[in-house]
Amino acid sequence: MLQIDALPAFSDNYIWLLQDTTQKRCAVVDPGDAAPVLNWLKHHPEWALSDILVTHHHHDHVGGVEQLHTTTGAKVWGPALENIPARQVPLNDNDVINVLGIEFKVFLVPGHTLGHIAYYHADVSKPLLFSGDTLFAAGCGRLFEGTPEQMHHSLSRLAALPAHTEVYCTHEYTQSNLRFAQAVEPNNPDIADRVAQVAAWRDAGKISLPSSIALELRTNPFLRVNEISVKEKADEWNKRDNDSPSAVFASLRSWKDKF
Structure with missing residues (x-):
């Protein structure tokens, strides 16, 4: 166990x-x-x-x-x-390792750094993802070494994991990330609910993790670049027509860096 x-x-x-x-x-x-x-x-x-x-x-x-x-x-x-x-x-990418008697698959997820990896355990009932600084609760890591295209691809790969995958990132950034998420999608009720839930947890001295892929798909703007309302906000930020999902991502990341 x-x-x-x-x-x-x-x-x-x-x-x-x-x-x-x-x-x-x-x-x-x-x-x-x-x-x-x-x-x-x-x-x-x-x-x-x-x-x-x-x-x-x-x-x-x-x-x-x-x-x-x-x-x-x-x-x-x-x-x-x-x-x-x-x-x-x-x-390396797609390696499979055994730790504590459990198999983990390795994903190469460049963006935050060029060699960044994540560890995924594909249990049917309780899949686990250790995402480091690539996928955060309601956010993603800064692009210190990689390109927006690389990070968008990395996040898309993680977002395709089973919805009930538990996401263990490495920082307590959830509240600040949710403030940005609300700026991008002020009318998203899932984000509003999550803001209230996380505030209650933090006030009680509890951590905001783990998250889940399902929750991230509903509340993380960096996984929602195909939503029309998110694209419109990204276009508004950098005053151009961001004509691809990775361009929308790049605009959001630039905005978040200055938020």
Whole structure:
């Protein structure tokens, strides 16, 4: 049985802790800081960290990898196209790996960085996606290295996953992303409902994740570039006819960067 918890790091990062409750083995996703993981292991001495999954090379995702690997001997998996500290297994698009007895498929999703990957577990009843900084709750990552066309393609690939896929991204950006979503679609009732729900969660000290593909398709403007109202807002922002979905995406991303 797999249990997933969030270990907060820095101001708004989450290190996802995957726990095999039968074997008392665990794995972490994107440990930008070793301290929260080591603290958890200290308070759970019967558990062993067996694996470290990395989505991309930014420091707030890899800063704790080397220390955790040295301290625990955990195997480090990461994108083949990026320089990942202590990486032992380089991963490419469509690779299939086994972690904690669970199969994950690797997706290459360039845009935020050129070698960014996501991890997808295709369980029939509860599929899981660890999307790093590509797909956020109600948003997407900035384009530090890739092009709008690349990111649009990456997001489209993730959006095609089963609707009930649980989405585990790596930052608590949901409220700020929803403010932008409301600017793009002020009359979208699903966005309004989500704003209220997330506000209640955050006021109660709860995190806003995981999301789901279904929820993102209803409320994330970056997955809704084919909607006429979204295109109209994108056209209004950059004062042109954005004549393709990737052009609409590019306009929205430019707008969000300055929002």
